[in-house]
Amino acid sequence: MGSVVDVTEGMFFPDEKNVMVVRDLSKYFPVRRGLSDVILRRPARFVRAVDHIDLDIPEGKILSLVGESGCGKTTTGMTLIRLYDPTSGSIFFEPKEETLDKLKREVGNLDIYNGYIDIAKLPAKYVKFLRTDMQIIFQDPYSSLNPTYRIYDILEEPLKVHGIGESEDERRDMVLKALEEVKLVPAEDIAARFPHMLSGGQRQRVAIARALLLNPKFIVADEPIAMIDVSLRAEILLSLMELRDKHKITILFITHDLTIANNISDYIAVMYLGKIVEIGTPDEIVNNPLHPYTKALIKAIPIPDPSMRNKLKDIWIKGEVPSAVNIPSGCRFHPRCMDYEFHPEIQERCRNEEPKLIEVEKGHYAACWLY
Amino acid sequence: METILKVEGLKTYYFTSTGVVKAVDGVNFTMQRGESLGIAGESGCGKSTLAYSLMNLVPPPGKIVDGSIILDGMDIAKMDEDSLRNEVRWKKVAMVFQGAMNALTPVYKIGKQLAEPLVIHGNISEDEAIEKAKEILPKVGLDPNIINRYPHELSGGMKQRVMIAMALIMNPDIVIADEPTTALDVIVQAQILNLLKKLKWEMGINLILISHDLSIMAEVVDRLIIMYAGKIVEIGNSEDVFGKPNHPYTQGLLNSIPKLGTHELNYIPGLPPDLRNPPKGCRFADRCPYVMDICRREEPPMFEVGNGHYSYCWLNR
Structure with a gap:
């Protein structure tokens, strides 16, 4: 095999083994062109939702991807598990052995790098074989469960699709066990219900059980508690932490809330x-x-x-998020950066050159010309 | 201190096809001039219904069935639709509705939308109203020229500022903000909270803030009401409710807030009761770690647990 780089070597977490290594990944969405754009031959424009990112995802850990709405965190999560096709770049992923065997049989010329394959280059028709290895929990448990299916049918479906379980009985056992795993008991009773008969927190745990059923290595959890009541959020978070600790599942946790990320992630x-x-x-x-x-x-x-309420909060940023269609030059944060004001010596660089993620302190990386 | 709002025995029910939902079920409180009042609770606890009741604007099949809401000598709960429109809404009590993203109509310019309450309630021409709109915009931190823009040209934070300007335009006594920052990012949220504080200090608005997020409450309000399953469970000054929470639900809720710097995660087991058929005694009994016999038998009365600090819990007996 002509591969020159050892892709299993991560960049960010030297003490970890990575289940996924992402290099130079981009996902652009085309902006719809109006008639005048076509007549005037204006060039096609793109929303650069994910723009040349590098990331390692360590095995058996929770990595949180934090950012504001529109920063591309959900697009990243969806692209990493090939719910979107990447525009460019590589996603090296180490599948389960049986999945790798299946892929070897099915795909003609599959490049394997040390047990990893580049799923960014996997043709779309083979992507379904990855679903036993990677799953997603969506933000909104009110729309991610089919309202006309009973919980049992919702959970049995992925088993049927992937041909898991020899008989109806075996699948039934697996479904009930998955429900118990996420503490939805009595499982028999919950399985017979429809989604509308469950609370938001219970539905989200059904979504977790569904992701768990195919025994994946990697789960993307996209803001799974954003729509859950405060008093019940920790219950969902603890279930996710249990997946990591008990089943050694790797989780990419997508959130806008740094406090929650701080609480659950590695x-x-x-x-x-x-x-x-x-x-x-x-x-x-x-x-x-x-x-x-x-x-x-x-x-x-x-x-x-409440003791601080008689003061205004210090806001360490200017203006508003620019559009991902017209990304500022140089460091894309410089028009909003407060440190930029105080460091005239680096301003020219900030305006013209894009900073790279560098190790500023041991194990701590930042993309900023201050360092 | 001057009481500007007095709510007594307020009951607002929804008459649905599957039963009567007792969303607000016997609520009493007062509000003093110059204080910001918070109403906190989780989804379905009745906090938004309470807010809508304060303007007598409960959507059908909801209805105020009992109690009084006294503002300036008027009982809002018993007024007819015409006098509510002419005397109360926007002039006395204005509301910043939840979800600023969707509260503005996409087909009118900002100026026209801001001017609308003035034209309808203030009997002035549209041009004069737009001039007034231009005056109010800088107070909420916006450029007056945005009156010529459409909502889709503004960011979420700017739209929320427009909604706040709209609430202020008739110079009301009370401004109710229903989850004003839920759809916003954390930085924009901090900017909007700063704006609400400034308006309170500079324009003397009496703010009622409705939110599920106790951290936001702590940033803004002087006095806090905690609601659970259609009832008030605790009411007191912010310092007391946050510092010495009395009701087990308040304690559980405060414990459930994830904090920076700790790695503790807590939650309240169980689910709130069905408000079509609430339990007999204390509504929190099924989830309460300290539940006693009497809690399931009798509804807890109000206990004074500190200066101006009240709790509805039998533990204080």
Whole structure:
């Protein structure tokens, strides 16, 4: 095999084995062109939702991808499991052995790098073989479960599709066990219900059970608690942590909430306008944020302590998020950056050159010309 | 202190085909001039229904069935639709509705939408109204020239500012903000909360903030009401409710807030009761770690647990 790079070698977490190694990944969406654009032959424009990112996802860990709406975090999650086809770049993923065997049989010329395959290059018709290895939990449990199916049928369907379980009885056992796994008991009773008979938190646990059933290695959890009541959120988070600890499942946890990311993850990556701007452990990110954007996010978090309410909150950012169609030159954060104001010596660089993610402190990476 | 709003025995029910949902079921509180009041609780606890009741604007099949809402000597709960329109809504009580993204109509310019309450309720011409709209925009941190823009040209934060300007335009006594930051990103949320504080200090607005998020409450309100399953469970000054929470539900809710710097995760087991058929005694009994016999038998009365701090829990007996 002519591969020159050892792709199993990660960039960010030297002590970890990575289940996924993402290199230079992009996902652009075309902007619809109006009649006048065509007549005037204006060039096609793109929303650069994910713009040349590098990321490692360590095995058996929770990595949180944090950012504001529109920063590309959901697009990243969907692209990593090939729910979107990437525009360019590589996603090296180590499938389960049986999946790899199946892929070897089915795909004519499959490049295998040390047990990893580049799923970004996998033709669309073979992507379904990855579903036993990678699953997703969506944000909205009110629309992600078919309202006309009973919970049992919702959970049995993936088993049928992937030909798992010899008989109806065996599948039934698997479904009930999955429900018990996420503490939906009595499982028999829950299985017979329709989604509308469950609360939001219970539905979200059905979604977790469904993702769990095919015994995946990797789960993308896209804001799974955004629509759940505060008093019940921790229950969902604890289920996810149990998947990691008990089943060694790797989770990419997508959230806009740094506090929650800080509470459940092993590593955090902060995203801004299609780029990852900072990577580190939760404690490092929260106590010692390096990138000015991360600093702004942390300062904006509301604190449940009424003694500060007679002061205005310090807002460490200017303006509003620009459109992902017209991304600013150089560092895409510079028009909003407060540190930019105070460091005239680097301003020219910030305006013209894009900073790369570099290791600023041990295990703590930031893409900023300050460093 | 001057009481500007007094709510007594308020009951607002929804008459649905599957039964009567007792969304607000006997609520009492007062609001003093100059204080910001928070109404907190989880989805379905009746906080938004309470907010809509304060303007007598409960959507059908909902109806105020009992109680009084006294504002300026008027009982809003018993007024007819015409006097509500002419005397109360926008002039006395204005509301910043939840979901600023969808609350503006996409087909009119901002100026026309801002001017509308003035034209309808203030008896002035549209041109004059638009001039007034231009005056109010800088107060919410917007450029007056956006009156010529359409909603889709504005960001979520700017739309929320327009909604706040609209609530202020008739110079009301009370402004109710129903989850004003839920759809917004954390930085924009901090900017909107700063704006609400400034408006309170500079324009002296009396703010009622409705939210499920206690952290937001702590940032803004002076006095806090905690609701659970259609009832108030605790009411007190922010310092007391956050510092010395009395009701087990308040304690559980405060514990459920994830905090920076700790890695503790807590939740309240169980689910809130069905409001079509609420349990007899305390509505929190099934989820309460300290539940006693009496809790399931009798509804807890109000106990004074501190200066101006009240809790509806039998533990204080």
